[in-house]
Amino acid sequence: MLTTILLFAVIIVLVIFVHEFGHFIVAKLMGMKVEEFGFGFPPAIFKIKKGETTYSLNALPLGGFVKILGEDGDSKNPRSFSEKKALPRIAVLVAGVLMNFLLAIILLTICYSVGVTPLTLNPKDLKGTKTSEVLIADVIKDSAAQKSGLQVGDEVKGFSSVADFQNFTKANAGKEVQMNIRRDGQDITKAITLNSGDSPLGVAIFEISTVKQSVPMAFISATKDTYSSSVLIVKVLGKALKQLVVSGTASDEIKQTTGPIGLYKLSGEVAKLGVVYFLQFIALLSINLGLINILPFPALDGGRVVFVALEGIFKKKVIKQQIETMIHTIGFALLIILIILITIRDVVRYY
Numbered sequence: 001m002l003t004t005i006l007l008f009a010v011i012i013v014l015v016i017f018v019h020e021f022g023h024f025i026v027a028k029l030m031g032m033k034v035e036e037f038g039f040g041f042p043p044a045i046f047k048i049k050k051g052e053t054t055y056s057l058n059a060l061p062l063g064g065f066v067k068i069l070g071e072d073g074d075s076k077n078p079r080s081f082s083e084k085k086a087l088p089r090i091a092v093l094v095a096g097v098l099m100n101f102l103l104a105i106i107l108l109t110i111c112y113s114v115g116v117t118p119l120t121l122n123p124k125d126l127k128g129t130k131t132s133e134v135l136i137a138d139v140i141k142d143s144a145a146q147k148s149g150l151q152v153g154d155e156v157k158g159f160s161s162v163a164d165f166q167n168f169t170k171a172n173a174g175k176e177v178q179m180n181i182r183r184d185g186q187d188i189t190k191a192i193t194l195n196s197g198d199s200p201l202g203v204a205i206f207e208i209s210t211v212k213q214s215v216p217m218a219f220i221s222a223t224k225d226t227y228s229s230s231v232l233i234v235k236v237l238g239k240a241l242k243q244l245v246v247s248g249t250a251s252d253e254i255k256q257t258t259g260p261i262g263l264y265k266l267s268g269e270v271a272k273l274g275v276v277y278f279l280q281f282i283a284l285l286s287i288n289l290g291l292i293n294i295l296p297f298p299a300l301d302g303g304r305v306v307f308v309a310l311e312g313i314f315k316k317k318v319i320k321q322q323i324e325t326m327i328h329t330i331g332f333a334l335l336i337i338l339i340i341l342i343t344i345r346d347v348v349r350y351y
Helices: 001-027 085-113 162-171 213-248 260-271 275-293 301-314 321-350
Strands: 034-050 053-068 128-140 176-183 186-194 203-212
Touching: 001 034, 001 053, 001 085, 001 260, 001 275, 034 128, 085 203, 085 301, 085 321, 162 203, 162 301, 213 321, 260 275, 260 321, 301 321
Parallel strands: none
Antiparallel strands: 034 053, 128 203, 176 186
């Protein structure tokens, strides 16, 4: 349990810190005064001031913020957010999203460099060293596999395809066989007496192809994988929202949406598959966080971009600052309510 908590903390800290650091560094580069860089939401646990910026650690860890002078339009200071032109402000707002995509590319580059199964790309279309692995996806209760201690995620060595593995178990039904298993980076040999019948071992298996590339080639593949994953997520999200609006029913994708509790459970399960898959999981979460934040919804980065873009187009404030602030406040409240509802559902689902 402690390991899972630490892994979950790594995920949250990494994807949120990188996002907020994007806002922070670009605001600095644009000459804006950053008043506070906070991880988590208040109340504050710890604060320290360096130069003109206060750095804070807050009690609610599911988020972060960068407080820039004049974000609410109440400052005439030339270094305030509101006094800058539209393009510099938009650059600050989208920087967090771009940093999430950059994080995904970096993590996937590492994965391709050591060998990984692509998220969306076809391994056959990629150059590099390719290997096939047969992994256990499920273990049937009271089966030969369960009695011998086989686990989900175990790699069955010596087989290059599902068909090869199935032919071996069927040919040796009722006999004792030696199986080489790789688990958590260690090789284990097990003596297993197979049952007779259609499923002598009693497992569900799947085959994955792993691609290992040089760093430059890995960077290119990681960039393509990040882009194609983003496109796929947008398509799935668009289809789900269309179904929700048109028919008033939630799609399977929406029903399967998970919150902090679900991510906590998943982080522990993915970590069991190995470091590479854990890094790939973080990359996918970072892509999702970036895409969610760029949605044109109040309080999100995308929603703020809409207001700034309108101001840039019409060369003046289209909506009064007080009204805009109220809209973002309502949007933030709705997001918090949504997170709470998803969390409650996750608690019921998992506990």
